[in-house]
Amino acid sequence: MRGLYIHIPFCKHICSYCDFPKRIAKNNEQIETYIDYLLKELDSYKNYFNDIKTVYIGGGTPNMLSDELLEKLLSYIANNISNPIEYTIECNPELLTEKQISLFLKYKINRVSLGVESFNNEDLKKLNRYHSKEDAIKAIYLLKEKGISNINIDLIFAHPFDNIEKVRENLEIFKSLDVKHLSYYSMILEDKTVFKHLYNQNKLTLIDEDISAQMYEEIIDTLISFGYHHYETSNFARYGFESQHNLLYWQEEEYIGVGAGAAGFINGTRYTNSPILNKYYKGCKEVEVLTIEDIKKEYMMLGFRKIDGISLSDYKARFNSEVFYDFSLNKLLTEDLIEISNGMLKLTTKGIMLANEVFMEFI
Ligand SMILES: C[S@@+](CC[C@H](N)C(=O)[O-])C[C@H]1O[C@@H](n2cnc3c(N)ncnc32)[C@H](O)[C@@H]1O
Ligand code: SF4
The missing domain is CATH 1.10.10 (Arc Repressor Mutant, subunit A)
Structure with missing residues (x-):
């Protein structure tokens, strides 16, 4: 067993493009209940814990958790899994606090992935993001100042309001921040998203495929010229900072996934937990034995x-x-x-x- 993925399916707001398993929490009790079931599910995989090399807490928005619940989860991991080589938590810049970073450091999280999406404030609003370019930059500086240097940021290109100049601006700002890793995703128009709904009503125009290809080419060439290693379709890193957890997926290694909507791959069997909380609590999952x-x-x-x-x-x-x-x-x-x-x-x-x-x- 190589990797452990832990899913936190709560967000403060829902972005217009996103179809990850997530919801806006009703209240803190709902999140508390979720963490209890999550820890129970983790317990059921204890036999595999000796061999975990990477841990990834993703979402949704893991830094939606209150400090108490975050500490409950992180202390469980610290007590059960020894020294993963890479230990990542996904964070929304809007919600990142000094207290959270001190918990990351206390529990030896060594990589933070920030959902930045764009450095253009107008576009952030249109994507229904509630942070600004300035908030994202502040979050990056804060992480670095507190001693977390292995940082990824997510950006999205070819969203409906994008153009080649904005891509260039994003890349220039990214360069100035000297961040180790960038996931620059091409926007996928996913079902059950606000964008898909608007598109179906002819209220949203998508970027032309040729322009999207031109953006992608420019992203690759520019990041390589900045000294980044283009090591996966959407991923770029300073040499030595490639994501070990994601490489494990791309090498089809085994991993455990826990949480609502999370998937795992063990002994040639892939399973996907139900994304619906009540079903997840009852242990509902789809299981597929691969030939x-x-x-x-x-x-x-x-x-x-x-x-x-x-x-x-x-x-x-x-x-x-x-x-x-x-x-x-x-x-x-x-x-x-x-x-x-x-x-x-x-x-x-x-x-x-x-x-x-x-x-x-x-x-
Ligand atoms: C779970 S989120 C990141 C953490 C946090 N929830 C946040 O948004 O700040 C994972 C990433 O997937 C990417 N993503 C989500 N929906 C996408 C879509 N439809 N097309 C391309 N990328 C998408 C975004 O870049 C997003 O940051
Ligand atoms: S991109 Fe992140 S914050 Fe936005 S809805 Fe998806 S998981 Fe939540």
């Missing part, structure tokens, strides 16, 4: 998300088989979407831009 073919396909899809690609020798060691025996890759190779270089099978520059076409081959 070896399913696992191989997933390994390929996830592997292609890594810019370095798939190691042919790792594939052989893991599956006792050859990639070229298991998959017919000629079409992707002749269309110049994938290539082999130094024992790695990876997306070409064209393939990175058209990654979805490659993934479709493995669905």
